[in-house]
Amino acid sequence: MNKLDFSSHKIVCLAGGVGGAKLADGLAQIVPPQNLTIIVNTGDDFEHLGLTICPDLDTVMYTLGGVANPGTGWGRAGESWRTMEAVKQLAGPDWFSLGDVDLATHLVRTQMLKDGETLTAVTRHLCRQFNIQPDVLPMSDWPAPTLIETDDGTLPFQAWFVKERWQPPVKQVVLPEDVRATPAVLKALENADLVLIAPSNPFVSVAPILNVYPIRAMLEDIPQTVVAVTPIIGGQAVKGPAAKMMAEMDLPVTARAVAQYYGDLIDGFVFDGQDAGSLEGLSAAQLCTDTWMHSPVDRARLAQDVLTFAMQLAGSE
Amino acid sequence: MNKLDFSSHKIVCLAGGVGGAKLADGLAQIVPPQNLTIIVNTGDDFEHLGLTICPDLDTVMYTLGGVANPGTGWGRAGESWRTMEAVKQLAGPDWFSLGDVDLATHLVRTQMLKDGETLTAVTRHLCRQFNIQPDVLPMSDWPAPTLIETDDGTLPFQAWFVKERWQPPVKQVVLPEDVRATPAVLKALENADLVLIAPSNPFVSVAPILNVYPIRAMLEDIPQTVVAVTPIIGGQAVKGPAAKMMAEMDLPVTARAVAQYYGDLIDGFVFDGQDAGSLEGLSAAQLCTDTWMHSPVDRARLAQDVLTFAMQLAGSE
Numbered sequence: 001m002n003k004l005d006f007s008s009h010k011i012v013c014l015a016g017g018v019g020g021a022k023l024a025d026g027l028a029q030i031v032p033p034q035n036l037t038i039i040v041n042t043g044d045d046f047e048h049l050g051l052t053i054c055p056d057l058d059t060v061m062y063t064l065g066g067v068a069n070p071g072t073g074w075g076r077a078g079e080s081w082r083t084m085e086a087v088k089q090l091a092g093p094d095w096f097s098l099g100d101v102d103l104a105t106h107l108v109r110t111q112m113l114k115d116g117e118t119l120t121a122v123t124r125h126l127c128r129q130f131n132i133q134p135d136v137l138p139m140s141d142w143p144a145p146t147l148i149e150t151d152d153g154t155l156p157f158q159a160w161f162v163k164e165r166w167q168p169p170v171k172q173v174v175l176p177e178d179v180r181a182t183p184a185v186l187k188a189l190e191n192a193d194l195v196l197i198a199p200s201n202p203f204v205s206v207a208p209i210l211n212v213y214p215i216r217a218m219l220e221d222i223p224q225t226v227v228a229v230t231p232i233i234g235g236q237a238v239k240g241p242a243a244k245m246m247a248e249m250d251l252p253v254t255a256r257a258v259a260q261y262y263g264d265l266i267d268g269f270v271f272d273g274q275d276a277g278s279l280e281g282l283s284a285a286q287l288c289t290d291t292w293m294h295s296p297v298d299r300a301r302l303a304q305d306v307l308t309f310a311m312q313l314a315g316s317e
Numbered sequence: 318m319n320k321l322d323f324s325s326h327k328i329v330c331l332a333g334g335v336g337g338a339k340l341a342d343g344l345a346q347i348v349p350p351q352n353l354t355i356i357v358n359t360g361d362d363f364e365h366l367g368l369t370i371c372p373d374l375d376t377v378m379y380t381l382g383g384v385a386n387p388g389t390g391w392g393r394a395g396e397s398w399r400t401m402e403a404v405k406q407l408a409g410p411d412w413f414s415l416g417d418v419d420l421a422t423h424l425v426r427t428q429m430l431k432d433g434e435t436l437t438a439v440t441r442h443l444c445r446q447f448n449i450q451p452d453v454l455p456m457s458d459w460p461a462p463t464l465i466e467t468d469d470g471t472l473p474f475q476a477w478f479v480k481e482r483w484q485p486p487v488k489q490v491v492l493p494e495d496v497r498a499t500p501a502v503l504k505a506l507e508n509a510d511l512v513l514i515a516p517s518n519p520f521v522s523v524a525p526i527l528n529v530y531p532i533r534a535m536l537e538d539i540p541q542t543v544v545a546v547t548p549i550i551g552g553q554a555v556k557g558p559a560a561k562m563m564a565e566m567d568l569p570v571t572a573r574a575v576a577q578y579y580g581d582l583i584d585g586f587v588f589d590g591q592d593a594g595s596l597e598g599l600s601a602a603q604l605c606t607d608t609w610m611h612s613p614v615d616r617a618r619l620a621q622d623v624l625t626f627a628m629q630l631a632g633s634e
Binding site: 093126 | 431
């Protein structure tokens with residue numbers, strides 16, 4: 001593929017946690033910042049120890065800000081744990097690890113929200129402090145908690161994901177009704193030339209974004225090119241519970257099943273060379289490439305491949 | 318004075334911050350724990366960074382738990398400041414210093430309050446973790462914010478005390494109406510043989526406790542002996558703004574003025590040798606002794622003196 005000029009295209013990326021943060025970082029390396037918007041899942045957000053915690057927003061923010069812990073997929077590099085050790089000594093809830101430095105993000109966010117700021121404004125404030133230039137937006141300014149229905153009952157997302165280490169089998173992901181997009185999200189999607197769905201968990205990272213009214217309808221109706229990148233490679237999730245959830249929900253654990261899950265919503269689908277030949281006959285256009293992102297260089301390369309593919313699709317529509 | 322046996326007397330101490338914590342610690346050294354209740358001012362409490370912070374309760378708790386920072390009068394020994402440094406880097410409010418270890422107290426308290434526990438139950442839980450045996454009680458389970466009226470307007474207590482470093486001259490201390498005592502506080506006062514008013518600021522530490530209905534009425538009406546210890550020595554406050562406030566409120570900055578402020582509420586008044594001879598003619602019985610508490614041994618000695626004096630008064634009534 002030829003290298004194309006991205007400077008005149010407005011790009012929106014829908015992102016969840018680690019996979020979303022990595023593709024967002026790749027895009028940020030090659031797209032002019034004024035043309036790039038990352039819309040982030042907030043279905044994982046929760047209140048804990050009095051604080052409003054937004055795990056996916058923080059993973060994206062720390063990754064783009066160059067302060068993410070490279071080993072964990074969450075939290076900050078160079079973290080310490082004095083507060084959590086003291087919480088444990090006080091017999092407080094210590095199942096959700098909050099580092100001493102990471103805590104500052106939640107404290108400042110909570111204070112600003114209590115002062116009446118929107119989550120959009122708070123996120124932009126925090127991103128400025130990390131010198132992040134692309135616009136990072138929460139999918140909504142209002143709580144939109146994802147629930148996980150299991151055999152043992154319905155759990156708030158973090159109770160299932162962290163406290164129960166995503167072990168209780170998933171019967172169904174339950175998304176809230178009547179969640180509204182923000183003016184900033186609507187504007188970004190209206191102006192977008194290309195919409196990318198990051199290699200995030202389709203059910204608990206991407207679906208909550210699509211569930212925010214009217215994001216799904218906008219992607220279906222308006223003429224932008226929508227391209228998704230698979231989070232499943234060779235029958236495995238790169239990270240997290242996507243593969244386990246698919247098996248529990250009686251879906252084949254394949255990139256093809258992800259593409260079918262997105263269905264008519266997407267114009268193009270990017271999958272890994274390990275799955276070459278397994279996606280024949282789908283209606284979406286396909287790009288087979290190396291989708292693993294082991295390093296920042298990998299992120300930029302995948303972003304380059306995905307954008308080039310998406311622009312070619314946009315040009316041919 | 319002879320040493321007396323305290324084991325059969327129920328003792329209640331009304332306490333604010335540092336002075337209250339030190340006398341409480343002295344009492345805890347010599348009184349059987351089941352006979353000692355500390356009722357603590359919560360008028361200084363505030364919400365900050367999403368957390369419920371109770372400075373006087375924490376000072377008493379950290380002092381009795383042996384983990385107080387001996388240099389500051391607030392916070393914990395061996396503290397670190399990574400979270401606050403990060404809050405500052407995120408352009409968050411950093412005027413109220415919260416150490417990494419201290420933060421755990423506020424996080425656990427806030428979570429338990431959100432879970433529906435009373436501040437009394439939360440405080441008892443925290444005290445158990447610090448192996449504190451006397452009963453430490455908030456004066457009320459409901460918010461009772463003290464306001465400071467200054468020339469520049471009316472400020473919440475911590476905004477005046479910490480953010481403005483108690484510099485704006487005080488016109489008046491404004492206490493809330495209709496604050497109720499808890500069942501635990503009522504029971505402790507009903508059962509008390511001796512009530513001690515610690516050498517805390519009369520206006521912003523003790524008055525908020527007396528303002529909680531029906532604490533003042535109980536002290537006036539029921540037959541326990543009430544003894545106050547002066548926070549003013551030789552025309553100076555041992556710590557904090559008491560002397561400055563007295564001058565600004567056109568009161569003489571003397572131990573005598575403190576005794577007169579408490580008036581008929583007290584049966585006895587303990588003042589320092591530096592002020593010998595200056596309290597003649599007052600109706601309350603008087604004990605002149607060394608009231609400075611430089612060390613834990615000083616605290617126990619003053620507690621011994623005050624209790625002996627109070628028991629002699631109780632015996633003579």
